[in-house]
Every structure is written in C-alpha cells, then in structure tokens.
Amino acid sequence: MTARDTPGNDAEILALIDRQARGIQAKDTGPALGAFSEDGVIYDLAPPLAHGLDRAGTQAWFDTWDGPIGWDVRDVHVTANDDIAFCHGFVRIHGTKVDGEKADLWARQTLCLCRQDGAWRIVHEHTSVPFHMDGSLRAAIDLQPT
Amino acid sequence: MTARDTPGNDAEILALIDRQARGIQAKDTGPALGAFSEDGVIYDLAPPLAHGLDRAGTQAWFDTWDGPIGWDVRDVHVTANDDIAFCHGFVRIHGTKVDGEKADLWARQTLCLCRQDGAWRIVHEHTSVPFHMDGSLRAAIDLQPT
Numbered sequence: 297m298t299a300r301d302t303p304g305n306d307a308e309i310l311a312l313i314d315r316q317a318r319g320i321q322a323k324d325t326g327p328a329l330g331a332f333s334e335d336g337v338i339y340d341l342a343p344p345l346a347h348g349l350d351r352a353g354t355q356a357w358f359d360t361w362d363g364p365i366g367w368d369v370r371d372v373h374v375t376a377n378d379d380i381a382f383c384h385g386f387v388r389i390h391g392t393k394v395d396g397e398k399a400d401l402w403a404r405q406t407l408c409l410c411r412q413d414g415a416w417r418i419v420h421e422h423t424s425v426p427f428h429m430d431g432s433l434r435a436a437i438d439l440q441p442t
Numbered sequence: 443m444t445a446r447d448t449p450g451n452d453a454e455i456l457a458l459i460d461r462q463a464r465g466i467q468a469k470d471t472g473p474a475l476g477a478f479s480e481d482g483v484i485y486d487l488a489p490p491l492a493h494g495l496d497r498a499g500t501q502a503w504f505d506t507w508d509g510p511i512g513w514d515v516r517d518v519h520v521t522a523n524d525d526i527a528f529c530h531g532f533v534r535i536h537g538t539k540v541d542g543e544k545a546d547l548w549a550r551q552t553l554c555l556c557r558q559d560g561a562w563r564i565v566h567e568h569t570s571v572p573f574h575m576d577g578s579l580r581a582a583i584d585l586q587p588t
Contacts (some may be wrong), residue, residue, distance in 0.1 A: 307568045311446040337519075337530060339550040343572045343582045345532065346550060365515065373483070375556065375565065384483060384566050386491065404485040404492060406552050406568040408528040410521065420530050422552040424570030427487045427581035435573035435581060436489045 305376035305416075309409060312416050313369060320367040322325065323358035324335060325351050333417040341403060341423055359394070366390035369405075371441060381409040381416065386441045387423070401425060401437040451522035451562075455529060455555060458562055459515055466513040469504035471497050479556065479563040487549060487569055505540070512536035515551075518588060527555040527562065532587045533569070547571060547583040 312331050319327025329349055336349050347353075358365070372385035383406070390400040408420035426436045457485025458477050475495055482495050491498075504511070518531035529552070536546040554566035572582045 302530050315482065327545065339530070339540060339552065339570065341572055342575045343585055345548060345572065345585050345587055366570055377523065380521060380523050380528070382526070382528045382566065384485070384554070384568065402491060404568065404570075406485065406554065406566065408521065408530070408554065420528065420552065422530065422550065422568045422570070424485065424550075424568070425573065426487060427486045427571065427573065430486075430572075433578045433581045433583065434536065437579065439489055439491050 305378065305381060306374045309374050309376060309381055310372065312409075312418075313372060313383070313407070316418075317329075317367050317369050320358075321364050323361065323365060325354050325358070328358075329354060331418050332421075333412060333419045336410055336418055337420050339420075339422040339424065341425065362394045362396075363390045364391065366400075376409075379411040381411075383407050402440050451527060452520045455520050455522060455527055455562055456518065457530070458555075458564075459518060459553070462564075463513050463515050465496050465511050466504075469507065469511060470503070471500050474504075475500060477564050478567075479558060479565045482564055483566050485568040485570065487565075487571070508538045508540045508542075510537065512546075512588065522555075525557040527557075529553050529555075 315327050316331040329351060337345055338347050340347065368388040370386045372383050374381060374383040385404050385405055386402055388402050392398055403423050403425050406422040407418050409416045411418050428434050428436055453497050461473050462477040475497060478495055484493050490549060514534040515531045520529040531551060532548055533551050534548050538544055549569050549571050552568040553564050555562050556565050572583055574580050
C-alpha cells in the first residue's frame with residue numbers, strides 16, 4: 297500500500313459523497329452542504345464562474361424541483377493520502393422541475409478534499425458539462441459516460 | 443508550516459503550470475502535454491464528457507488557431523502535501539481562429555496532481571464554463587472572474 301492507495305480514506309470519502317447525495321435527493325441543505333468546508337470554493341453548473349457556500353441559493357435551487365431530485369453519482373475515482381484527496385466521476389441529475397419540465401443530464405464532477413479536525417471536508421467542487429463547439433455554444437446535456 | 447502549507451511544492455506546481463501555459467501559447471504539444479501523467483483523465487471544454495491524453499486531438503485544436511493562443515492563467519490556489527496536490531483558478535483563452543473569428547473567454551480550471559518518480563504530474567484536469575439556465579442552455583462565455 298502506498299501513500300496514494302489508502303482504502304480507509306477512500307471509504308470515508310465515498311461515504312461523505314453518499315451522505316451528500318442523499319441530502320441533495322431529499323433537498324435537505326444540512327447534509328448537502330455539511331460535506332463542505334466553510335470556505336469551500338464551488339465552480340457550479342450555472343453562473344457565476346465561482347462562488348462560495350450559499351445556503352439560501354442552494355435552497356432556492358432545490359425549490360425549483362417538484363419532488364425529489366435525482367442525483368446519481370457514478371464512477372467515482374478517489375486519490376487520497378492522510379490529509380489531502382481528490383476524486384472525479386459523473387453525476388446524473390434528473391427529475392421534474394416545478395414548471396413541469398423533465399430534466400435529465402449527466403455532468404462531470406471533481407471534488408477536492410482536506411482532512412480538517414479529523415474529518416474529510418470538500419474544499420473545492422467543480423461540476424460542469426462541456427459545450428458544443430459547432431457555433432451553437434449549447435451546453436452538451438445529451439452526453440452519457442462511456 | 444502544516445502538511446497542507448508546503449511552499450516548495452507550491453512553487454514546483456506553479457512552475458509546471460507556467461511551462462504548460464507557454465507550451466499551449468506556442469502550440470507545442472510537448473510541454474502542453476508533458477505536464478500530464480500518461481493516464482491523465484481530462485474533463486474538457488468540448489465533448490466528450492471525459493477523455494485521456496490525445497496528442498493528435500490537441501494538435502488539431504492548436505491548428506484551429508491563427509497564430510499563438512492566448513492562455514492566461516490567473517488566481518491559482520494550490521493545496522499540496524508531499525505527494526498529492528490540487529489547484530483551482532481561471533484561464534483566459536483568447537486569440538483569432540483560422541476562420542477569422544475572434545475568441546475570448548474565461549474558463550474555470552481545476553488540476554489534480556500526484557508526485558510520480560519525484561516529479562509532479564497532472565493526473566486530472568477539469569476545465570469548463572458554466573451555462574445559462576434561462577432556457578437557452580448557452581455556454582456562459584461572457585463571464586469574468588471577480
């Protein structure tokens with residue numbers, strides 16, 4: 297086992313991501329944001345380029361969904377030693393918006409974590425979809441992980 | 443100095459990013475891709491959701507630019523210990539495409555690194571712009587870091 301192959305840390309981090317996913321699915325800002333360090337920096341699907349933790353903004357986004365949010369995390373690859381970690385994978389975001397629109401897209405997600413006071417916390421999240429470079433500049437919300 | 447506050451590592455990583463930027467500006471795949479681990483995973487501005495190192499694809503993208511590529515990296519924040527690191531910041535990509543179009547946009551960039559055989563290498567890159575959630579789904583290429 298090397299410093300970058302630490303199953304205990306991987307399991308703790310995957311559990312954190314799972315708790316966060318269940319918080320988002322239930323539209324509960326407590327577990328959804330509790331995974332973050334208070335000074336977390338987020339590169340989100342929507343503008344601006346970067347923002348910090350925003351409980352009111354997160355709640356407002358939750359409120360745009362009718363019923364639970366589908367938030368299925370897949371193919372998470374963790375690299376960790378005892379106090380720094382990062383992981384990348386995919387998340388399928390799906391459900392029905394309050395205006396009746398059906399939403400269903402796959403995004404890429406990178407999480408960067410530090411162990412703080414003994415517990416892993418996300419200090420940086422980067423979630424995005426690519427965009428089509430055919431002149432349309434449209435977000436590529438029709439892609440799936442291979 | 444804590445395990446997450448290692449100026450020597452920060453300086454090495456910033457130098458790697460600078461060498462990579464100069465490679466991209468000069469459209470030279472050697473330094474542009476030499477910063478990566480051979481098994482690097484890239485979440486790019488354009489589809490697909492993820493890809494590996496692609497020298498021919500990178501050269502093809504370089505060839506879409508008339509003259510040098512403007513690639514200005516800003517506000518890079520590094521977190522590192524002795525064998526794992528991550529950093530996030532912004533990059534302004536600008537210049538003239540071969541079809542005469544003027545391009546100029548700010549993207550967010552997250553880099554995840556490991557020290558391999560003594561040298562830092564990028565094992566994961568995530569570069570993106572957010573998209574407008576006003577129904578247009580247009581990539582937000584008109585944003586600037588604050």
